Amino acid sequence: MTRRHTRVGPLAATDARAPRLDVDALIDDSAVGIIVCCGSGGVGKTTTSAAVALRAAERGRRVVVVTIDPARRLAQAMGIERLDNTPRPVTGLDLSRGGGLDAMMLDMKSTFDEVVISQTTPEKAAQILENPFYVALSTSFAGTQEYMAMEKLGQIHRAARKDGSYDLIVVDTPPSRSALDFLDAPERLSSFLDGRFIRLLLTPAKGPARLMSAGLGLITNALTKIVGAQVLRDMQTFVAAFDTLFGGFRQRAQQTYRLLQADGTAFLVVAAPEPDALREAAYFTERLEADRMPLAGLVVNRASQQPESTMSAEEAMAAAARLNGEASVTAALLRLHSDRARMVASEARLISRFATGHPDVPMTVVPALPSDVHDLDGLRQVGALLASG
Amino acid sequence: MTEAASSDWPDVQVHVVTGKGGTGKSTVAAALALALASTGKNVLLCEVEGRQGIARMFDVEPLPYAEIRIAQGLPGPDGHAGVVHALHIDPESALLEYLAMYYKLGRAGRALDRFGVIDFATTIAPGVRDVLLTGKVYEAAQRNSRNKGAIRYDAVVLDAPPTGRITQFLNVNSELAGLAKVGPIKSQSDTVMTLFRSERTKVHLVTVLEEMPVQETADGIDDLRANDLPVGGVVVNLVRPQDLSAETLAAARAGELDRTGIEEDLRKAGLEVDDALLDGLLTEAHDHAVRRGLEDSQRQLVAQLGVPTYELPRIAGGVELGDLYELAAQLRRQGMA
Numbered sequence: 116m117t118r119r120h121t122r123v124g125p126l127a128a129t130d131a132r133a134p135r136l137d138v139d140a141l142i143d144d145s146a147v148g149i150i151v152c153c154g155s156g157g158v159g160k161t162t163t164s165a166a167v168a169l170r171a172a173e174r175g176r177r178v179v180v181v182t183i184d185p186a187r188r189l190a191q192a193m194g195i196e197r198l199d200n201t202p203r204p205v206t207g208l209d210l211s212r213g214g215g216l217d218a219m220m221l222d223m224k225s226t227f228d229e230v231v232i233s234q235t236t237p238e239k240a241a242q243i244l245e246n247p248f249y250v251a252l253s254t255s256f257a258g259t260q261e262y263m264a265m266e267k268l269g270q271i272h273r274a275a276r277k278d279g280s281y282d283l284i285v286v287d288t289p290p291s292r293s294a295l296d297f298l299d300a301p302e303r304l305s306s307f308l309d310g311r312f313i314r315l316l317l318t319p320a321k322g323p324a325r326l327m328s329a330g331l332g333l334i335t336n337a338l339t340k341i342v343g344a345q346v347l348r349d350m351q352t353f354v355a356a357f358d359t360l361f362g363g364f365r366q367r368a369q370q371t372y373r374l375l376q377a378d379g380t381a382f383l384v385v386a387a388p389e390p391d392a393l394r395e396a397a398y399f400t401e402r403l404e405a406d407r408m409p410l411a412g413l414v415v416n417r418a419s420q421q422p423e424s425t426m427s428a429e430e431a432m433a434a435a436a437r438l439n440g441e442a443s444v445t446a447a448l449l450r451l452h453s454d455r456a457r458m459v460a461s462e463a464r465l466i467s468r469f470a471t472g473h474p475d476v477p478m479t480v481v482p483a484l485p486s487d488v489h490d491l492d493g494l495r496q497v498g499a500l501l502a503s504g
Numbered sequence: 505m506t507e508a509a510s511s512d513w514p515d516v517q518v519h520v521v522t523g524k525g526g527t528g529k530s531t532v533a534a535a536l537a538l539a540l541a542s543t544g545k546n547v548l549l550c551e552v553e554g555r556q557g558i559a560r561m562f563d564v565e566p567l568p569y570a571e572i573r574i575a576q577g578l579p580g581p582d583g584h585a586g587v588v589h590a591l592h593i594d595p596e597s598a599l600l601e602y603l604a605m606y607y608k609l610g611r612a613g614r615a616l617d618r619f620g621v622i623d624f625a626t627t628i629a630p631g632v633r634d635v636l637l638t639g640k641v642y643e644a645a646q647r648n649s650r651n652k653g654a655i656r657y658d659a660v661v662l663d664a665p666p667t668g669r670i671t672q673f674l675n676v677n678s679e680l681a682g683l684a685k686v687g688p689i690k691s692q693s694d695t696v697m698t699l700f701r702s703e704r705t706k707v708h709l710v711t712v713l714e715e716m717p718v719q720e721t722a723d724g725i726d727d728l729r730a731n732d733l734p735v736g737g738v739v740v741n742l743v744r745p746q747d748l749s750a751e752t753l754a755a756a757r758a759g760e761l762d763r764t765g766i767e768e769d770l771r772k773a774g775l776e777v778d779d780a781l782l783d784g785l786l787t788e789a790h791d792h793a794v795r796r797g798l799e800d801s802q803r804q805l806v807a808q809l810g811v812p813t814y815e816l817p818r819i820a821g822g823v824e825l826g827d828l829y830e831l832a833a834q835l836r837r838q839g840m841a
């Protein structure tokens with residue numbers, strides 16, 4: 116008996132209903148001055164931001180890309196393996212259309228140090244920089260990296276407006292577990308700095324604040340018991356020294372936040388075709404909308420490539436079984452096909468679930484390349500796929 | 505059923521599972537917990553990153569700060585199966601419990617919380633946070649008289665932070681060194697370190713056969729060793745199907761598979777063959793062979809790491825609860841549990 120192979124279920128990875136994200140139109144639009152690539156960890160934010168920046172530069176934009184954590188070989192290929200917090204020109208591009216590309220890798224600690232130094236007297240700055248709590252805050256506070264990425268964006272944006280050095284800034288975001296961290300970080304930092312305990316540490320132990328101080332006594336006793344008196348003193352010194360900077364920090368965070376809401380900004384949300392990443396992308400797109408931040412669209416990265424043949428997974432498995440242990444190569448090819456068809460179908464289901472819940476979000480799908488993306492050609496290839504998917 | 509190999513880690517009490525984010529740390533930790541339970545052990549599966557990944561994998565409500573029974577291992581030859589409990593550890597709850605248990609600081613503990621001290625301390629000093637999280641893992645692994653009536657476990661599996669942070673996370677006392685040089689927190693972290701540095705603990709690393717994760721695994725192992733932390737095995741996850749022989753793969757890469765022979769086979773299998781089908785299968789074989797080539801070169805690098813390795817297949821439609829048992833069985837057959 117001969118069986119026709121019929122297409123069962125959606126095998127294509129793109130969802131037919133979702134509007135297509137036109138990446139070239141986005142990067143060619145001179146009104147777009149900032150592109151922010153967000154998404155959960157490992158989905159391809161750094162790759163996407165570098166690929167978008169390179170493509171924009173070769174299409175004639177004067178671009179700077181701020182990357183956070185490029186893979187070693189990619190950093191080498193872009194000439195940014197040195198962490199000096201300054202954009203450097205990327206060589207090896209086709210700049211015949213008048214564009215250019217500078218790149219830098221963010222150094223969170225020196226960015227933070229620079230802010231402190233610029234905001235206070237040299238003596239006070241020195242005192243802050245060596246306090247162990249400042250060291251902890253500037254190197255490992257959950258959110259410092261996000262906050263510093265925004266700070267750097269603000270700095271570059273102000274400089275570029277003044278001297279016209281760039282007309283497009285592409286920003287990569289830190290490898291946080293959640294894309295929302297990027298938007299929440301400045302708020303988190305300022306509410307931390309506004310925190311009750313910090314206020315308490317700053318309260319003089321006399322006058323109308325005496326009532327508060329009763330609570331403080333209980334707390335200092337407990338803390339001394341647990342962490343020791345020295346830690347408490349360091350904490351107090353840090354908070355007192357840092358206090359004068361609080362206002363400045365908050366103001367800068369608010370400025371950058373407004374910049375992100377402006378019309379010239381576009382967010383690209385990157386996700387892998389996996390349940391967690393797409394769930395994260397869904398939260399994030401909803402949040403962008405709620406905060407009136409301009410969403411350009413969703414990039415589904417590293418999707419399984421659609422098989423050329425339309426035979427269903429089940430059909431291929433059944434055919435392999437009918438070979439009954441003979442023709443092992445052919446049976447293996449059929450099982451491979453079945454495996455790939457199942458992957459594509461399950462990714463398509465996830466993507467279409469996203470599209471159903473977010474029918475207005477434009478989308479582009481970038482297939483997984485056989486190897487990592489670690490040189491300019493690889494970035495060019497991803498750029499082309501971004502624009503055509 | 506294949507015989508289960510004897511375990512490579514019979515005396516290990518604390519299995520720490522790390523890996524590059526997204527490579528399958530949580531999945532492997534869950535499968536390992538089930539595998540250990542299938543050897544009759546009572547196991548506690550802990551998570552510390554606030555993601556509620558365990559609840560999602562086991563299809564249960566989000567986990568509270570309490571040990572919840574979530575699964576049972578497969579019964580062994582004697583019909584006995586161990587139980588898996590799960591615990592979601594957050595630093596605030598761990599601190600309050602710690603203060604109550606060791607300092608009888610019920611009231612002050614709550615005051616600390618109310619005045620945002622806990623938030624302050626765990627936010628500004630991740631070292632403090634890590635001591636609290638690892639301290640709870642320690643407590644569960646070494647149950648003593650202070651925690652009356654608590655369940656005693658034969659093994660604790662920790663779904664840990666990713667490779668990039670794991671040494672810092674486990675090396676709690678050096679992380680604290682800059683902040684607390686003396687005092688109870690310091691001695692608490694010293695005790696925890698003694699367990700982590702001992703042979704009763706192993707840190708396993710999950711990877712996939714790609715360049716960056718394998719490199720990160722190698723760096724992670726060096727880093728752990730440099731800090732005297734005990735390295736366990738490497739779990740290679742998401743492995744592609746291994747059906748094709750080396751010769752067939754080479755032929756597929758070179759585009760030299762026997763087209764006519766395959767066409768005949770497909771007809772024998774009852775399929776209606778056209779060029780689209782045949783070309784499609786050959787292209788897929790070619791792509792697959794290219795990727796397998798890259799995987800094999802990474803696999804060689806993994807083999808050179810000099811630690812036991814285990815492989816888990818990529819499950820085509822995503823991992824469901826039933827698949828976790830299958831992955832557990834594979835880990836057991838390979839001797840990880």
Ligand SMILES: Nc1ncnc2c1ncn2[C@@H]1O[C@H](COP(=O)(O)OP(=O)(O)O)[C@@H](O)[C@H]1O
Pocket residue numbers: 154155156157158159160161162163184185186290416417481482483484485486487488489497716
């Ligand atoms: N479309 C793609 N095909 C193949 N590999 C990719 C693709 N996109 C990203 N990668 C690889 O995946 C890894 C993670 O990408 P990266 O951009 O660093 O992610 P993130 O910045 O989101 O953590 C890198 O090794 C990168 O080369």
Ligand SMILES: Nc1ncnc2c1ncn2[C@@H]1O[C@H](COP(=O)(O)OP(=O)(O)O)[C@@H](O)[C@H]1O
Pocket residue numbers: 389390391523524525526527528529530531532557741742743816817818819820822823
């Ligand atoms: N062997 C496997 N086969 C198929 N999918 C897997 C496998 N291992 C993990 N996954 C999937 O990959 C994603 C990430 O896995 P997870 O265990 O959450 O990683 P991590 O904890 O390292 O971030 C999840 O969607 C999970 O279901």
Ligand SMILES: [Mg+2]
Pocket residue numbers: 160161162183184185287288289290
């Ligand atoms: Mg990145």
Ligand SMILES: [Mg+2]
Pocket residue numbers: 529530531555557663
């Ligand atoms: Mg996880």
